[in-house]
Amino acid sequence: MKLIEIVFDGVKYLIEEGSNLVKEMDKHGIHIAAPCYRNTKQLGCCKACIVEINNEKAYACCSKIQNGMSIIYDTEELKVERRKAVEAYVNDPNPGECCGGSSCGCGSESEESCC
Numbered sequence: 001m002k003l004i005e006i007v008f009d010g011v012k013y014l015i016e017e018g019s020n021l022v023k024e025m026d027k028h029g030i031h032i033a034a035p036c037y038r039n040t041k042q043l044g045c046c047k048a049c050i051v052e053i054n055n056e057k058a059y060a061c062c063s064k065i066q067n068g069m070s071i072i073y074d075t076e077e078l079k080v081e082r083r084k085a086v087e088a089y090v091n092d093p094n095p096g097e098c099c100g101g102s103s104c105g106c107g108s109e110s111e112e113s114c115c
């Protein structure tokens with residue numbers, strides 16, 4: 001296990017390289033809104049876990065910790081996007097279905113990912 005430094009909302013954390021961003025931040029008491037990840041263990045379905053990683057929007061549940069990551073979570077713009085995503089997800093959560101395809105946008109080939 002290799003620990004690397006990341007920055008999350010301006011705070012530095014030592015995190016296990018290659019691990020899932022949502023899971024690792026939980027360990028540090030940072031609970032990223034991630035309904036589909038937490039409730040169905042599917043990734044990339046609800047879009048509520050949107051963050052900015054090195055100035056590009058990404059989904060935390062689909063993101064693996066990498067060296068040099070700077071993650072922004074708590075902004076008004078992201079809160080608005082998150083709220084819209086949660087509303088859409090509540091109305092159509094696709095229970096038990098893989099959301100897959102290119103909808104996630106993470107490009108991950110992880111076994112955990114439905115993308």
Ligand code: FES
Binds near residue numbers: 043044045047061
């Ligand atoms: S938790 Fe649903 S897209 Fe990330």
